[in-house]
Amino acid sequence: MKDDFDVVIACVAITWDTDGDDADALDLPNSVVIENPTDEMIADCDEYNDAITNYLSDKYGFCIEGCHIYKCRKVNVMGRKTEKDFDIQVIQSTNPIPTSMQLLVNREHLVVYRQTDCDKLGEFAYQFDVYPSDGGVDCDKIVSAIVRKMESQSYDHGAQWRETHRYRINEGRLSPVSIVVQFYVRDAG
DSSP, rough: OOOOOOEEEEEEEEEEEEEEEEEETTTTSSSSEEOOHHHHHHTTTTOOHHHHHHHHHHSSSSSEEEEEEEEEEEEOOOOOOOOOOOOOOOOSSSSOOSSSEEEEETTTTTEEEEEEEEEETTTEEEEEEEESSSSSSOOHHHHHHHHHHHHHHHHTOEEEEEEEEEEETTSSSSEEEEEEEEEEEEEEO
């Protein structure tokens, strides 16, 4: 199967100017994947970019104080086979209402994931942060194993999640390796 490559913009670690209100309570995302960026967004995405921050401000109604912006390759992963199984354990959160889930993979890799925003109608996304990013284990394979389990569990509960795209948003420049996975819900009926 030949992969499709397109450019998308990933905005992560977004700090919103909320005049003191809690961004989580306002349901503002901490990361957003811009599916169809303009040429202006792509041209200057390695630095603070007015076109990107204006787009986000217009979409969510709040100004941006800061964020990390990455130009990413969008990879079509429809129909890929399941990766090998990993020993995945859920780490219980100390927060009464957790906004992210923590997993321990093979007793050495911490994976923190949270739902993030997706600007493609009918789809949703999760961001996976894999710690440590070195150590000889392919972070993409770890995320693939988790995604396959998420898809399997969704089927068991009457929905059918299917992965459509994956974005490796830091390309190893930062620790952890961050990967955003985009899903759609297939009609189970």
